[in-house]
Amino acid sequence: MFDALSESLESAWKKLRGQDKITSSNIKPALQEIRRSLLSADVNLQVVKTFIADVEKAAQGADVISGVRPDQQFIKIVNDELVKVMGESNVPLAQAETPPTIILMAGLQGTGKTTATAKLALHLRKQNRSALMVGTDVYRPAAIDQLKTLGEQIDVPVFEMGTEANPVEVAKQGVEKAKTDGIDTVIIDTAGRLQIDQNMMGELIAVKKAISPHEVLLVVDAMTGQEAASLTDTFHQQVGVTGAILTKLDGDTRGGAALSVRQVSGQPIKFIGVGEKVEALQPFYPERMASRILGMGDVVSLVEKAQEEIDMADAEAMQAKMLEARFDFNDFLKQMRLLKNMGSFGSIMKMIPGMNKLSGSDIEKGETQLKRTEAMINSMTKQEREEPELLAKSPGRRRRVGKGSGHQEKDVSKLVEDFRKMRSMMQQMGQGEMGMPGMGGLGGMFGGGGGNPMGGQPQPGFRQAAGSGKKKKKKKKKKGFGDL
Template structure:
């Protein structure tokens, strides 16, 4: 997400390196690079013009800060401008004075609206709020079945009356059902079209008048670039919306939608979809996204993801085992599966400051290494996973594990030796005896290659899907 934009902006900073201060003369090349970066990201042309002019005025009028290089100062100026253009602050969902809060979902077909409806319900459930989904899309084949299936997956009830009832009546009865159940929030999924038409807009207006929603959220596809902003403005003019949910921001998107929606439509982005899974919905924070675009990471979102997945008691146990060098293969599997539950390895690494330089090939290599390690560990006995030393002293055990996982005896031996070195290093770092040197067995100091036991490229074995566990609060060792 935004990789191309980030790379382009970095070239703008380079034009100011070696300069004594920011001036109207030396800033011109940097501004040209910023303009190119935004246009290539498919940001709306008027937004680009206004943004570049805003940055120019801020830069020229900026006071020189002692000890801060011109390129660093320029990055801060661009960061502030990015935050402002995307909305400055997070806009939470409105809450009705008396339950239920009613949320109306709108959007074109193919934007992921029905899935976003379920994602939003799960997001609310994580906040210990109850919800009811209402299926009013009576036109698209299997739309109701899709919502019912998603509802079962996230354990949220779905109200539906089939395809022969008027959508307005379904919405009205759905609200009544929500009141009788005493739920906190009711989310109404509506029908979409391939393009904006009179019938769709008229139906949306009728449903909105019938149920008087507290929020009317438009689901838009980020991959449509600046067209997403134009679409948001069209819905705002004809229906009246309170915000947008931007989907598919994890894909090969240029990011123009995120930078254009607020300025063009006047309505804030409230959530972003960052994956296909129902858990992949995040509240939209302009400052955090600006940090990601500029390669500064997003530690706050990373911590929040970890808090959803980690049990505090487990984290304390894991910390103690690391300090005592008792961290075993079972613990390693538990930690890798925790990371997978938080999202893709690439997505997580991009949230860590300084890790934006890791290439896609390196991240892919890291994914392969994790799968290799899991495959070999899954071929071990319980006793071997809990006591790695058994494999160190027994060639026959290593041979059996190699045969069971489809790898060589040398691969298993490397996994065990790398794991033992990693465990020793983790103990030393935990006791404060050293900094963060390269881990033994890290070929070429590749940030992904040796950070995992058995770190080299090769075939990937099968990985058993971990059972879904109840998410608990806390933060632990990642």
Template sequence: MLENLGNRFQSIFKKVRGQSKLTESNIKEALKEVKMSLLEADVNYKVVKDFINKIQEKAIGTEVLIGVNPGQQFIKIVNDELVELLGGTNSRLTKGVKNPTVIMLAGLQGAGKTTFAAKLANKLKKDGERPYLVAADVYRPAAMKQLEVLANQIKVPAYIDETNRDAVDICRRAWANAKTQDYTYMIIDTAGRLHVDEALMDELADIKKTVRPQEILLVVDAMIGQDAVNLAKNFNDKLSIDGVILTKFDGDTRGGAALSIKSVVGKPIKFVGVGEKIEDLELFHPERLASRILGMGDVVSLVEKAQESINADDMKSLEEKIKTQKFDLEDFLKQLQAIKRMGPLGSILKMIPGMGDIGDLAPAEKEMKKVEAIIQSMTKLERKKPEILKAERKLRIAKGSGTDVSDVNKLLKQFEQMKGMMKIFSSGKMPNFGAGFPKMPMGRNGKRFF
């Protein structure tokens, strides 16, 4: 996400770090490049102009702090302004005084409203809430069926009435039912159109008047760039929305919508969709995103992802196995699968400070899949006692995993090296990082991955 913009910012900062002091001349040169980067990222022109003016005003008028590199101070100013541009702080959902809290989703057809409705319900359920999905799209073929399938998948109740063609009446009936059942949240999946029209807005306005939602969230495809900002402005003028959801944010390499919406529309981005899985939904944190864009990582999000993906009991068991030298290939497979659940390797590594420019990760991703296939082709006994793996067993495993015997041998060798490292660390002795230390996969630019 926002990859192109991030790479440009890091290139600009390399030049700024090389300056012995900040002057009006070199600041203007850096800001010129920042301006071009933002415009190329499809950020609104007025937003870019205001952003640059604020940075210039602060950078030129600020004395360099003692002990702080001038380049670092410039980066801090850019970071602070970028956080402010993105919304300042995370904006969470409003909860009503009485149940249910009604959340109404709006947006054009194809933006991902139905999928987002299920993702949000899933998240609320994990947070201990009792969500209730309402299918109020009476126009798109199979829209109700899609929501019903997703609701069954996440085991959340849904109001589905395919015989009723009146969206307002559906919402009224669902609202009465939600109050009776004491659901804490009611999420309404409304209809969309290919473009904003009077009929669409009238229906949404009638639903709003009938169920009085605490939140009206506009669901927008992040890939449409500046059009997302214009769309948000139109919906806000007609409905007075409370926030914006950016779907397909993982595919938005430019980032113009995320960087423009709050400033132009005055409404916060509340969530971003970062993948196709039902769990791929993140709260929008301006400070974390700014940190990622500027190549400073996002350790907080990394820890949160790890906590969601790695079971605490499994972690405790793993620590004990490492201490007692009982770590085997079955445990190794569990760790690989936990890393996969956290998301693409590139996304994870970019959350680590200093790992912004990590090059091509495709070979590392491919290697991880190969290792997983090899271990899965082993029997449970072979995973626990790899020393029993002789030529015949290795040949069977290689055939079963679609690899060569040399790949199996390589994995076993690396696993033994890793166990050796674990033995050293668990004993409290410092390892000798010289000859014989196992080499980990590298990126195109020569950086180690793990």
């Protein structure tokens, strides 16, 4: 979502390259570029003015660290100010001392509110918290059916009383049901409208008064830009909300919502929706979002995604294979399927530092190559998967695999050669000589160079400026991400 903003900001850094130090005069062109970038991203005007003033003040008072270029130092300053604008830290969900915790979901139609309800329920279930979803939207056709379908999909119960019931009464009885069944959290899905009206607000207020929720979460569409912030403020003034869930952050949106909601409404973004799948909900961390905006990826979120899918016993066994160059095609196939389970190829790649410049065609090319590779591996015999050297030595075997997968012998030859190079690369990664164990090895499979898929280059300097490069490597190894 932040591709255009990231590209514009990068041109701001270039204006400081070659400078000996940060001064009031040499940062003005960069600040002008940042101002244009933020306004183009549909960030609220007052937020932009305050942000630029804060960056300018911090930059002029900053001492450039020895060995760090002024443009790198400036990136660090902008990063810190972005984090402040978005709230500085993650704001977790409230949890009642005596269950159930009651969460009231609100929002306009079309923002993905019902789906967000299910996403939140699944998120809680992953934390070993039981949930009950309550359907009070008696107005929108099939709203309750949609909630029930989602409930079956994620194995979370749904309480509803049909389309003729009073929403306030449904909410009250849903909470009582949760108490009776000993459920940890009850999530109330309410009705939306195409626009704000007094009937909707009146009903929300009545439901809130009847159940006294611990959280009132407003679901807003990121594609509306700064209007999402104004909407959050309006709901807060009339109903009282405790936070927002920003949906459709994976879409072609300019990003102004993420940068405006906290400053305009005073309420934090608690979760972000990053896809249509019910698993595509993430807690909102301002520091991680700032990193994405600056085109530096989000390794921590990538690690967390990986941990959800990784079996630690398998990970340790895989690491040993990598270190000893015993990694075979069966292992690689397992890694590709793990990658699929973590989300779309594009979303995963852009969490890796340096991958923000991948174009839509690059991502499509990578997805296509993954499918081609999987097809060729599936056409191999059990022995060939376990002993890739057999294919390297036998043109006949390569021709058979190519024919069975719908590809040519030269495609199989390239796959085998790339795989052998990747095994050597993984040995170096396991010894700490390269930066992204396992995942970086996919680069050769896409025909790219170095350790980055499709030959992408890392962003300049920020990790040195932040002083965190070595720490991140240790953290990844500790968490088992190196086994991807």
